[in-house]
Amino acid sequence: MNKVNTKTLKGFKELLPAEQMAFNKMLETIRKTYELYGFIPLDTPVLERAEALLAKAGGETEQQIYQFTKGKTDYAMRFDLTVPLARFVAEHERELTFPFRRYAIGKVYRGERPQAGRLREFHQCDIDIIGKGDLALSADAELPNIISSIFTKILPNNTKFTIRINNRKILNGLFEWLNIDGVAAMRILDKLDKIGIDGISKELSEIGVEQNKIDSIISFSEITGTNEEILGQLKAMTIDNKAFQDGVTELQQVSSSMTQIDLSIARGLAYYTGTVYETTLDQYPQVGSICSGGRYEDLAGTYTNSLLPGVGISIGLSRLFDQLKTLELLELGASTPTKVLILSIDEDVKAKLASELRDNGIPTETQALNKLDKQLKYANKLGIPKVIIIGNDEVAKKQYSLKDMVTGEQQTLTKVDILSNLLL
């Protein structure tokens, strides 16, 4: 009989046990850290009214959305966690307390052409702080602490990362002061790495920017150094523009020892309006940003008349996990949560011990004691670290054998000693 194809579709991944355990551990660390900083969990439907999701999409994103009609309803699958947040806050505005600190961890869907590093289903882990009417800049200053706390915990040892920040007002202000089209100029500046300063000068000149203004942009783009040095050079530019000055002041207040100011990051022209964040791996720049975000003036203008400014970041965990795997940086452990396998000839002794171990938070499996070799092989393959063996002798003496599957060492211990050994 012909069997049905069991491979997942392109762009859709599933993990084997040891990988899934490692992935879940990272996800759980992110979740716990978000909660340690007082973010409230939120879960919105994966399927929404197409009209509601598309209201905030556009261009490339809109083409990627999975959309379909069933009955009389036009459905779309969520492509990020920000649009559903906007809709949720607009819908439940009166039931929420502001500033609303929410986290959302879930899968999102983008039907892009699959290519290296691009997934069609992936986990995002987002936090946002939403104000009503206004939102203090201290919210922007708080986020790098959270990013730092998470990546210190989830990245493999010695994987250094840098949290880069910038403020969109600075560049906006500069363009305003120079009286040139920001969108066009920005598109050219984004090519710095590719075409160099000469190439940029040439292209700016081609769209009619005067030479003295090109010089200002070039000298701006050459600003580097420590946070203090960069802030010093920005102030030294003495640019008489409010947005520029506000941007510098905000950047000064948000920057800290945890962040590196990087005037070259911009993160999406339309959406972000103030602070922007990117996070990169020092030794692996090719991975790109593993955690990005920024400040926006108004979350939900499409859905409500209330002004809802916010600031947020997103970790694309599926992509990060994939990249760490490719770089061979993933440290895989066991293929099961089980810490002890009890093999016993006595059903009651087994059940009682298993129950005590589980009450103490120790994941435990049990089996009748037979085919010992097969059982030990099972434990070994899964990476179960300890096996307790309870045979006739052990039941009579009320002592149990504890076998360490790593060293192979076997000890005969009382129940109390077994418990303290396992609780170590």
Added chain:
Amino acid sequence: MNKVNTKTLKGFKELLPAEQMAFNKMLETIRKTYELYGFIPLDTPVLERAEALLAKAGGETEQQIYQFTKGKTDYAMRFDLTVPLARFVAEHERELTFPFRRYAIGKVYRGERPQAGRLREFHQCDIDIIGKGDLALSADAELPNIISSIFTKILPNNTKFTIRINNRKILNGLFEWLNIDGVAAMRILDKLDKIGIDGISKELSEIGVEQNKIDSIISFSEITGTNEEILGQLKAMTIDNKAFQDGVTELQQVSSSMTQIDLSIARGLAYYTGTVYETTLDQYPQVGSICSGGRYEDLAGTYTNSLLPGVGISIGLSRLFDQLKTLELLELGASTPTKVLILSIDEDVKAKLASELRDNGIPTETQALNKLDKQLKYANKLGIPKVIIIGNDEVAKKQYSLKDMVTGEQQTLTKVDILSNLLL
């Protein structure tokens, strides 16, 4: 300007913070308990090849599936977690260790007509134990312990539940012995509650079942009592049929003080082949089964030639949560994970204390100390239990004010005392 409709679609729910916190707590308890019993996490894509998902669907289910085409691909959204498990095990058979104990917690999608208690997107929480070639009956006996452990923890106080078990072989054997069509007879027996014994006799007679056989079915359907009494009466029937006898033996081995044998439960004619489970709330029979499952002979025949028998259960958490809400049994707590809000005039003192609290696992929010009334109101609305106030006096004396938001009591404490107070 016209604003876009922000309501979720019919059959799609989203929860407010306090509800979401309560829901997540239940989900987390289920997840942890599954892991305490050594189940391995598995996550499969929400979108699959339509061909792969539909291979195992059929009838009513197939009509409910969300299906669509994008590009050249026919997609379907998963409508349960068992079909993806079957496909996964078939695909990765050689990479897995058997018996394969897996849990899956995730959303599934069914485009049914929305009606009371029916959701189109809902969480299922499944465990299955899959053997290769065979699977010991001890697996069937293990599951009621897990069900019991979970519902003891997640149901509101004093909500009693009963885990009902049966074995499909008994009824199959009975029908075989009676030499009547099981499917038709079963359909009639399922109406017992509605049409009573007389109605059933009449309908069985109409499909041509002889009176002596009807008497056997009726006396079978009247068996009740304790597990021992039921098993005794089944044996007393002295029915000379292997399936019947096997069923009774298995039922005896799987039943325990945690389960109630209930010969009336059957759970899906085609799929389950041995033990079946249902779990009901004693005071709220109208809720129906909150956790069901059973033993199946072959998980993945559509996808592989290997024989993969298994046993599993599923908790429909979204539906249970909804029902508990309707019954006003849900105990809602705070609207935030935050346990302490620190309000401080000193940025460094605040950051240091917050960091220590978080290192001790205490979810902490911080704010500059101004607009105290507004901040206390914020804490109050969210249900943050404690507020630490650090003003000029406090910084000078290195003592902090700790306000209990429930009692209103305020104490001045050293940092050490604050920590021990909060870690209680």
